[in-house]
Amino acid sequence: MTEPAFAPARTRVAPSPTGDPHVGTAYMALFDLAWARKTGGAFVLRIEDTDRARLVEGSEQQIFDSLKWLGLGYDEGPDVGGEHGPYRQSERLETYRPFVDQLLADGHAYYCWCSSERLAELRAEQQASKQSVTGYDRRCLGLTREQRAELPGFSEAPVVRMLVPDDIELDFDDIIRGRVRAPRPDDQVILKADGFPTYHLAVVVDDHLMGITTVVRGEEWISSTPKHVLLYRWLGFEMPQFAHMPLLRNENKSKISKRKNPAARLLWFREQGYLPEALRNFLQLLAYPPVVEDDGSEREVVSFEEFIEGFDWTRINTVGPIFDVKKLDWLNGLYIRNLPTDELAERIIEHQLHTGAWAEVDDATRELVRRATPLVSQRMTLLGDAAPAMAFLMSPDDDLVLDEAAVASLNDDATQVLEAGIAALEGLDDFTAEPIQAALRAALVEGLGQKPKFAFAPLRVGVSGAKVSPPLFESMEILGKDSTVARLRRLLATLGGGAG
Template sequence: MSNASSPARLRVAPSPTGDPHVGTAYMAMFDVAYARRTGGRFVLRIEDTDRARFQADSEAQLLDSLRWLGLDWDEGPEVGGPYGPYRQSERLDTYRPYVEALLDSGAAYRCWCSGERLAQMREEQQSSKSSVTGYDRLCLGMTQQEREKLPGFTPTPVVRLRIPDDVELGWDDLIMGRTSAPRPDDQVILKADGFPTYHLAVVVDDHEMGITHVVRGQEWVSSTPKHLLLYKLLGFEAPRFAHMPLLLDENRKKISKRKSPWAKLTWFREQGYLPEALLNFLALQGYPPIVEADGTEREMFTFDEFVDRFEFSRVDKAGSVFNLKKLDWLNGQYIRSLSREELAARLLPVLVDAGVLPPRPSLGELGRLKAVTALIAPRLVKLVDAPALVRPFFTPDEELPIADDARAALGDDAAAVLDAGIEALEGLPDVEGDIFGDGRGWTPENIEAALRSALVEKMGLKPKVAFGPLRTAVSGAKVSPPLFESMDILGRHSTLTRLRALRASL
């Protein structure tokens, strides 16, 4: 099915009940893509009617995470819009008239069954292996006075939707094609606390906000018949439904925050993934790569490219396993596509949080960071990899620690290597370029030439053996950024000071 020509209105409607789920961003991404593709609007609505699980800071985390990804909403909290308010807890007066209308028509009824009575009913159904499950309609057709004479009564009722025998169970899904779901039982649509359940609120809000397309995960397939019934009973025009494939873990199970830390949307930012890499990765979870003119596939693409070619008919119904190795690869590619200045700007808050740089770095520190950024970019997979690589460049020479594994790896000839290296580098002046006209400036090329001559050619050492102690001396680690460029950035004084300090400790 191709894209509609008329502007579409889509929404994402998360519940602030904990850390935002990555699935929210996944759905929002497809919402935004189709809204932009059709010149429509993307709406963010907060479904906070579950007061028992409500967490006050969850909404702020969600808004911040969506903005970080660039999934900005056209209407919603902090933005406003013509269909506000956009928090369900602020819309309670909206739902009550619809509940009363359903009660008056007989399409809904009050239920006074206590929680204990419902639990016993479910237990009996399970133990008897009954083919009939769900609410048994004990309260249907009863008045409060009639019901209170029976066991399991509570004076504060809920309101249930009465599912007719001929309820329509099928619909044409934008992704799954003709789809059907099992017959639902009589669902609660208004809780005892006066808050609507998801099933009623989502239908009323989507109608009143003019939502034309509902994008949600396939776990909501079973709820679609009851939602379509509510649209019909209330006289609303139903939106088109698009049930997305689920995000799956390595066992092909739906990812959960309880089992997988990366199910939390905030985790990706904390781990140093770039937002554009995460969006690209999420798109690949349910959408094919770009096929070039020569038939080759390109997995790396911008969000604008994704929008330009988006069609629901191309979404993969089965989905794919959440492969963090693929995300790591994509993230590394995006990191290396950034300019040195842009990457340094992305790294700065990470380095400040890690204590590598002060909150207000000096111009000299920022200049050195740009030089170091170019050096470490090929080695970065995530931004959080940077502090360990960058820290030695901003650590005072006398405070540089030598890692235990690096010191243990020093061979018996480390002292002789350091002595020869120090002597070779002492012959290079502390200047850049060829100001003496003899090519002796402190440059990566001259540093390498001097050390290779002294250690590889004269001492007959293999490069790995020759440069290992020097690497440990200047970085404090076994593995570091390119050695000669590191010495160039550190400068002659710091380089020789660090070489001498390690030599003195042997």
């Protein structure tokens, strides 16, 4: 059976540069990109920066960097160009006014001179009286500027509102949800007093002029869709497909927000040390089912390529997914352990440099990280877990911090164990893990009659400074004989012993 043929889709993600990028931007971009690639179409990034009061310097660049880090590269955008630019709304202001004038001329829009104070009073009155129908009361409809100026609550700078008809169709088709019914809108402002368009006009005009065929956005925009459908019809634009994704939610079912949840910040994931491929997989699973194998079992670890190949809008779960970071941690750990050693080592180094934890990495440090990575990878959840786990390997011998509790926990015969261990290690010519282990077992377990748990405890504390560390013998191999023996002698001296 062959796959059905799809018309090449043009999708877009359109964040606002008003602070750290929201994880919802990546969530939408993931499905935008999947559909564009599935159909052989194109994925567009547009920056919606018409709300000038909320712009944050540097935010736009963070959007670019975050999407590219996550592997959600776009085909067109402000920093890569394209045939449908400019891709910043602030650079498209001359684009919108002709469409506003067309709506005014056709009687689908009107000027409103109501002051912000009057509008606030109107909202307060409606809330106090608990009116079933709220919104703008059309005080300015049909009036000239001169007529409206004679009435209270007048503002010199008008806005333009769309005139929503009484018989507006509230139902529309959604490729995820089927037939959807939205609440009745009021007369939405489409052009602000400063001459900038509102979201509702700009999104329709931009999506049309950029050839967007599938509008993917959060379900909070369902209530606005009837207004957008009207604008498409009034302006003679071809209607796109609408796909309203379920909202990401906290464990208490509230909408995830940057104010209350650090995981709402897209930058947070890179700062913490998540792999981009693990985060993509996690975002997929929030709204899309796992792969079902031939035996009926479910597989949650799915590459982006597999996701694209089987992508189907009808399979999206419309119930708001819970943003469970523990599930992401589990996935990230799996992805980390599946990376080849050399690649994981490079990821660890890149993470340390990105966060500023390391200013630079020389060849010796790079080689040490590569050798130490297999020792720490099995216990890693985040890339950031590696550096603390291998820090003792990078410390100068005399600067190694011996944990006081670890030293205090050693048995009374720790000095005897250390002396025997030092002697055994000093006699080794081949200082690799297997001979090291054999020599220490012979000296401590067989020679002193110690159980391995107690025999190696003083050596572990001496070498790593802690009771728990990466594999001991492999760590000694990386440190080398001189460094290993020097550390054991230092602990021995701390305990009051001497290596006679």
